[in-house]
Amino acid sequence: MADDCVFCEIVAGRIPADVVHETATVVAFRDLSPQAPLHVLVVPREHAVDAAELADHHPDRLAELVKVARDVAAESGHESYRLVFNTGAEAGQSVFHTHLHVLAGRVLTWPPG
């Protein structure tokens, strides 16, 4: 657990969140600022600053994030969904605890902004 990490606090249950799916190693909860009808963040319980660090230390966890994302989308009735890891401040990362965005429920354009 890292000091001053909001997602570590959510995983620990010290900050409330709308949790939609949990496993022994992963938690999925609704984004505070949804950008689509379904916008969920899937996070590992252990702290890693980004997806690459998680891949270095817990490569199996990356696959679990994707599988939970698929299950969350399916549970909401979505076959199509977008998965995003913003990595680094210039790419839009604002919380430095690995999180996979799951977006669905509207037409998603490309390229992203």
Ligand code: DGP
């Ligand atoms: P990113 O910009 O890729 O680091 O995404 C961080 C997301 O986290 C952003 O969409 C807003 C969301 N967020 C930040 N703080 C909280 C919080 O306390 N609770 C929830 N549910 N989401 C949060």
